[in-house]
Amino acid sequence: MRTGVSAWLSTVDHKKIAVLYMLTALFFFVVGGLEAMAMRAQLSAPNLKFLSPETYDQIFTMHGTTMIFLVVMPVLVGFGVYLVPLMIGAGDMAFPRLNALGYWLTLGGGFLLYVSFLAGGAPDAGWFSYAPLSEKAYSPHSGMDYWALGLLLLSAGSVIAAVNFVVTIATLRTPGMTIRRLPLFVWITLVNSVLILAALPALNAALVMLLSDRLLQAHFFDPTHGGSPILWQHYFWIFGHPEVYILVLPAFGMISEIIPVFARKPIFGYGFVAASTLAIAFLSFGVWVHHMFAVALGRVFISVFAAASMLIAVPTGVKIFNWAATLVGGSIRFTTAMLFAVAFLLEFTFGGLSGLAFAVVPIDWQLTDTYFVVAHLHYVAFGGIAFALFAGAYYWFPKITGRLLNESLGRWNFWMVVIGFNLTFFVQHILGLMGMPRRVYTYPDLPWWGVLNLISTFGAVILGLGALVFVANLFASLAFGARAGNDPWDAWTLEWAAASPPPPDNFERVPPVRSRRPLWDLKHPESPDWATRGGG
Amino acid sequence: MTTQELLLTAWDWEPSVVAGCAALAIGYLALALVGRTPWSAADAPVGHAPAQDKKPARGPVADRGVRPTILFLSGTLLLLLALVSPLDTLADGYLFSAHVVQHILLALIIPPLWLLGTPRALAEAALQRPLIRQIERALAQPLIAWPLGVATMILWHLPPLFNAALASDSLHIFQHLSFLITGTIFWWPVLGPIPERRIAPLHYAIAYLFSACVCCSLLGALLTFTPPGAYPAYLNPDDRLGILRLVRTGWGLDPKTDQQLGGLLMWVPGCFVYLSGILATTARWYGTAEQEA
Amino acid sequence: MRQRARLGMAMFLLSEAVFFFMLIAAFVYFRAASLAAAAANLNLGVTAVYTACLMASSFTMWRASATGLRAWLGGTILLGAVFLFGQGSEYLRLFHQKITISQSLFGTTFFTLTGLHGLHVLVGIALLAILFGRRALAVDVVALYWYFVDIVWLAIFAIVYLWTFR
Numbered sequence: 001m002r003t004g005v006s007a008w009l010s011t012v013d014h015k016k017i018a019v020l021y022m023l024t025a026l027f028f029f030v031v032g033g034l035e036a037m038a039m040r041a042q043l044s045a046p047n048l049k050f051l052s053p054e055t056y057d058q059i060f061t062m063h064g065t066t067m068i069f070l071v072v073m074p075v076l077v078g079f080g081v082y083l084v085p086l087m088i089g090a091g092d093m094a095f096p097r098l099n100a101l102g103y104w105l106t107l108g109g110g111f112l113l114y115v116s117f118l119a120g121g122a123p124d125a126g127w128f129s130y131a132p133l134s135e136k137a138y139s140p141h142s143g144m145d146y147w148a149l150g151l152l153l154l155s156a157g158s159v160i161a162a163v164n165f166v167v168t169i170a171t172l173r174t175p176g177m178t179i180r181r182l183p184l185f186v187w188i189t190l191v192n193s194v195l196i197l198a199a200l201p202a203l204n205a206a207l208v209m210l211l212s213d214r215l216l217q218a219h220f221f222d223p224t225h226g227g228s229p230i231l232w233q234h235y236f237w238i239f240g241h242p243e244v245y246i247l248v249l250p251a252f253g254m255i256s257e258i259i260p261v262f263a264r265k266p267i268f269g270y271g272f273v274a275a276s277t278l279a280i281a282f283l284s285f286g287v288w289v290h291h292m293f294a295v296a297l298g299r300v301f302i303s304v305f306a307a308a309s310m311l312i313a314v315p316t317g318v319k320i321f322n323w324a325a326t327l328v329g330g331s332i333r334f335t336t337a338m339l340f341a342v343a344f345l346l347e348f349t350f351g352g353l354s355g356l357a358f359a360v361v362p363i364d365w366q367l368t369d370t371y372f373v374v375a376h377l378h379y380v381a382f383g384g385i386a387f388a389l390f391a392g393a394y395y396w397f398p399k400i401t402g403r404l405l406n407e408s409l410g411r412w413n414f415w416m417v418v419i420g421f422n423l424t425f426f427v428q429h430i431l432g433l434m435g436m437p438r439r440v441y442t443y444p445d446l447p448w449w450g451v452l453n454l455i456s457t458f459g460a461v462i463l464g465l466g467a468l469v470f471v472a473n474l475f476a477s478l479a480f481g482a483r484a485g486n487d488p489w490d491a492w493t494l495e496w497a498a499a500s501p502p503p504p505d506n507f508e509r510v511p512p513v514r515s516r517r518p519l520w521d522l523k524h525p526e527s528p529d530w531a532t533r534g535g536g
Numbered sequence: 537m538t539t540q541e542l543l544l545t546a547w548d549w550e551p552s553v554v555a556g557c558a559a560l561a562i563g564y565l566a567l568a569l570v571g572r573t574p575w576s577a578a579d580a581p582v583g584h585a586p587a588q589d590k591k592p593a594r595g596p597v598a599d600r601g602v603r604p605t606i607l608f609l610s611g612t613l614l615l616l617l618a619l620v621s622p623l624d625t626l627a628d629g630y631l632f633s634a635h636v637v638q639h640i641l642l643a644l645i646i647p648p649l650w651l652l653g654t655p656r657a658l659a660e661a662a663l664q665r666p667l668i669r670q671i672e673r674a675l676a677q678p679l680i681a682w683p684l685g686v687a688t689m690i691l692w693h694l695p696p697l698f699n700a701a702l703a704s705d706s707l708h709i710f711q712h713l714s715f716l717i718t719g720t721i722f723w724w725p726v727l728g729p730i731p732e733r734r735i736a737p738l739h740y741a742i743a744y745l746f747s748a749c750v751c752c753s754l755l756g757a758l759l760t761f762t763p764p765g766a767y768p769a770y771l772n773p774d775d776r777l778g779i780l781r782l783v784r785t786g787w788g789l790d791p792k793t794d795q796q797l798g799g800l801l802m803w804v805p806g807c808f809v810y811l812s813g814i815l816a817t818t819a820r821w822y823g824t825a826e827q828e829a
Numbered sequence: 830m831r832q833r834a835r836l837g838m839a840m841f842l843l844s845e846a847v848f849f850f851m852l853i854a855a856f857v858y859f860r861a862a863s864l865a866a867a868a869a870n871l872n873l874g875v876t877a878v879y880t881a882c883l884m885a886s887s888f889t890m891w892r893a894s895a896t897g898l899r900a901w902l903g904g905t906i907l908l909g910a911v912f913l914f915g916q917g918s919e920y921l922r923l924f925h926q927k928i929t930i931s932q933s934l935f936g937t938t939f940f941t942l943t944g945l946h947g948l949h950v951l952v953g954i955a956l957l958a959i960l961f962g963r964r965a966l967a968v969d970v971v972a973l974y975w976y977f978v979d980i981v982w983l984a985i986f987a988i989v990y991l992w993t994f995r
Contacts, residue, residue, distance in 0.1 A: 094833050163840045171833050197844040205851035217931035226862050226934045271822030304800040
């Protein structure tokens with residue numbers, strides 16, 4: 001029996017692998033956050049020279065790439081890998097060794113991306129690396145090659161995780177756990193995994209083509225030999241748009257678990273949340289052109305995609321409605337997890353609305369590539385995804401570690417993050433409307449630009465400190481936190497029947513499953529779900 | 537001619553079409569009024585309502601009151617409009633995109649409406665007859681219905697066949713009938729009135745519809761990006777109504793834009809129809825109580 | 830257990846299908862510019878023969894999967910190797926005409942698409958060789974992969990070769 005570090009390095013236990021994913025994501029979150037701090041420092045006043053333009057380009061490229069591929073993807077896979085087997089009453093994932101491989105590929109990809117700093121410079125063409133800037137002629141140093149290779153490894157890790165999720169959910173459910181009784185987090189993970197399998201290959205194809213161009217002098221995106229830079233944009237966004245849903249759907253899953261427990265009510269409209277997830281997955285492939293409205297593709301062409309883009313807001317709206325309706329009439333308990341979950345509803349809705357504005361082509365033409373986009377994406381990615389992740393952390397930390405995160409520190413964490421986040425990014429809407437472009441290392445001293453940027457930087461400092469409070473809470477609670485029992489929140493899904501933390505094969509005995517809330521049925525034998533409303 | 541004049545005058549009340557639609561509508565209403573086949577919830581076949589479920593059976597729409605009638609008649613009305621309104625005039629001679637709209641109606645909108653409007657009891661009564669039962673058994677299985685529906689769509693878009701249909705009236709009628717018939721066959725395993733004859737489990741139904749959606753989208757995408765002239769009749773139409781200027785300049789639909797639009801309509805809105813089918817099937821699946829304890 | 834492995838392979842092949850679709854789409858996107866070079870330099874007849882070998886290997890794979898006999902497995906490996914040999918000799922012939930991945934759009938799209946396919950065949954042969962060495966427990970899972978690789982080749986053959994010479 002291995003112990004200590006070597007146990008962790010050779011583990012195939014889904015719980016340990018999940019923690020590895022989460023810790024890796026946490027590390028890169030701090031790195032990406034520092035990159036953001038550097039950017040905000042450089043932008044805090046006009047005409048600063050804290051970072052050179054070349055350095056700034058590398059920093060913003062790495063910030064975006066890191067946050068998306070080394071923080072959000074891994075942490076979501078981590079939560080999935082930890083929770084899915086527990087929630088379906090299984091002992092592990094279907095392919096434990098593949099699970100481990102997925103993690104190590106992810107770490108490898110992160111390593112490749114960051115070693116670029118030492119190998120002549122990090123990638124610097126933005127997280128979506130448009131051609132021909134990304135081609136050898138305009139980016140001769142090897143940073144772009146590291147970017148492409150790193151992403152290929154990361155993408156392999158994601159595909160592996162997705163395969164594992166589908167097979168696990170399809171074949172390892174405990175008897176009685178039918179598809180219609182799945183916790184929404186699991187259902188959403190299933191749909192999301194198929195989405196990953198369909199979308200990531202588009203990125204892989206594009207990366208292979210880019211590497212061919214750069215390393216073998218091929219001409220896919222090289223206009224001087226008949227290639228097409230627009231093709232890169234199409235291929236990248238055919239991946240890129242589904243990718244944003246890949247990032248947000250598991251967050252939706254977490255919120256769907258957390259809100260009902262702290263509102264003491266089953267989720268309103270389970271079927272609608274489930275069906276709208278399918279709708280989002282399918283529709284996400286039909287809207288990518290809205291990232292390219294400014295590329296002169298033809299009015300008829302972009303009009304159809306503009307209409308589709310407006311339509312895709314509907315299923316997400318359905319979900320928001322269902323979560324809000326769950327709150328109505330519930331007896332709400334504002335733990336830190338619930339605070340973040342409710343804040344998620346507000347912030348993500350706001351971010352969704354700013355995104356909807358972009359579906360209107362003339363608005364997009366005015367605001368594309370300005371700070372309005374930066375504001376929008378951070379409202380959905382941070383106000384949405386990151387807030388859901390904070391909620392998930394506070395909710396499931398007790399299960400993973402056996403200790404509760406400190407609620408007082410949690411309150412500080414919450415308020416600093418909320419205030420800091422909104423200060424940082426709300427003003428960026430205004431900056432965008434005023435015309436400040438994104439990806440600029442500095443800006444001229446135009447009226448209000450300096451002040452608003454300074455406010456944004458000030459907000460970023462508060463946000464950063466709030467994030468540090470979170471990290472401190474994690475480690476302090478790990479060492480000194482109050483012990484949590486199996487079920488500190490009086491929740492209803494199977495993971496709360498296991499010990500905190502669970503033993504290697506998770507359950508001594510899996511509770512019987514006859515409805516969507518097996519633990520409710522166990523705790524309330526006089527009014528179980530399966531006898532009252534059919535339970536699914 | 538202005539757009540308004542076009543919309544008011546360019547109607548082609550082809551007798552066979554009008555008679556056919558009238559026959560469908562009257563026949564349906566006759567069956568309803570005569571009451572030979574009941575369609576209220578109270579008469580739903582016994583044994584299909586789950587024992588525990590205290591609410592009325594949430595089965596297919598067909599078992600509930602006036603809704604099926606509205607759906608069936610809407611479908612028939614759409615059929616009439618698709619074939620006699622200015623849409624038909626534009627489709628036949630002037631605009632590929634109009635023709636695409638017409639075909640989408642014929643294959644993807646009208647058959648689902650008809651199927652959703654057919655009460656279960658009526659379908660079951662029809663299936664008592666051995667001949668009809670044999671036909672249904674042969675055609676309504678997914679592995680037959682899917683290729684029939686998808687192949688019909690693809691084959692008719694091959695330029696030689698599409699152009700031939702534009703040139704010959706009888707072939708054109710055959711084309712429209714084939715869309716209606718194979719469309720109905722295609723949608724039967726998904727939206728048909730008899731639950732036991734539908735595809736189960738859910739993921740097969742999703743795969744059935746999604747794969748068809750992909751084919752439709754691929755065809756549409758191909759047409760969007762192909763240079764105009766795949767269907768030469770639209771390049772230089774015979775301007776019998778004198779509206780060519782209205783169409784080209786007034787509406788901005790030159791041949792290139794027109795073909796692009798047609799392709800896009802197949803690609804995006806066409807796909808949405810299949811998607812709605814997927815969502816309806818999923819919603820229905822989540823709505824039915826589970827058989828297992 | 831077998832069922833899980835088969836489902837896992839099927840899911841993986843789903844993602845591979847999208848991957849090849851994207852590469853084929855790039856070929857089609859640049860087809861107009863590459864057509865002349867394709868028609869002048871590709872050899873339909875010879876490639877058809879190697880294609881037939883690959884299709885035959887699907888048959889032997891099916892037999893191997895059904896019977897578990899090493900002979901069928903060996904036959905599949907052999908036919909796959911013949912196909913790769915054919916690909917290789919076509920590549921050499923093209924190199925002699927100075928057509929490389931960087932020479933033209935035809936070279937770029939042709940070598941990327943067929944090269945990645947060939948790599949997948951090579952991996953398939955490696956998997957089959959591993960199976961050859963031990964009891965053929967996972968034959969039907971590898972068989973799925975092999976059929977997939979063959980189907981992708983059919984699509985490539987149709988679009989790159991047949992469509993060029995229509």
